[in-house]
Amino acid sequence: MSIPVLICDDSALARKQVKKSLPAEWDVEVQFATNGKEALDILRNQQIGVTFLDLTMPEIDGVAVLEANHAEKLVDFIIVVSADIQPEMQKRVIELGALAFIQKPVNTTKLKEILQQYGLL
Template identity: 35%
Template structure:
């Protein structure tokens, strides 16, 4: 059975890289959004099994989107993918309820490890 996966990132290149890093032995029903506001709307619409969320985006950043997602679904599984690896950013997203943070660009191994950690695979 395929899992619903929402990828929220303003960069089409980043979304493409993420898709190429997904575990090949798993089936995913992919949904995409190019900013936090679209990501929040798509989250409400499809209720994904997991969300991969960038932090730096226009309209609504990943911090705000994560906070809103957690208000809607406190048990939502969100993995933050970001180039912003500053300790303050890491601490903030973890406090907001992210399952983990994966530095960009992600590797196939890092995504598989993240998915395993949240029970997606």
Template identity: 45%
Template sequence: MAVPLLVADDSRLSRRSVIKALPPELEFSVTEAANGREAIELLENTSFKLLLLDLTMPEVDGVGVLEYLSGKSDRPDVIVISADFQPEKQRIVMELGAKKFIRKPLDNEELAMTLFELGYL
């Protein structure tokens, strides 16, 4: 059965890059969001197991999406993939429940190792 996955990034190229980096042995049902507001709308109406989230997005940023998810019992596992790797920002997203912070440009092996650590592989 395919794992429901949401990829939220304002760059279409980045979304495609993240999707292409997913290990081929895993089956995902991928949905894309072009900004944080769209991600929140999708999260309100659909149950996702995994969220791959950029931080710098228009309308609502990645921190806003994580704040929306805080306290929700059915929240997906969140992996932040961002070029904004300030230590303070990393601390904030981890406190808000992100499972991992991966720097852009995305390292495919780091993503695969993170998915393994989270039990997807």
């Protein structure tokens, strides 16, 4: 049975790059959101197994999505994918419940290690 995956990023190129970085052997069904508002609508109305979340987006940013997820317990597995690599931001997203922080562009080896670490692959 495939795992429902949500990739949320305001950049179409970034969304495609994250999808392309997913392990070929991972049985997933991918959906996309172009901002945090769309992501929260999907998370509140559908069962999503894993979310890949950008931080800097219009309308609602990734931190606000993490805060809402933390309060509402919408999804267990969120991996932040961002170019914002400041240590303070990395610490904050982990405190808000993100499993991991991956710098853009996604390193496929690191992503696979994270998925294996949490038993997702």
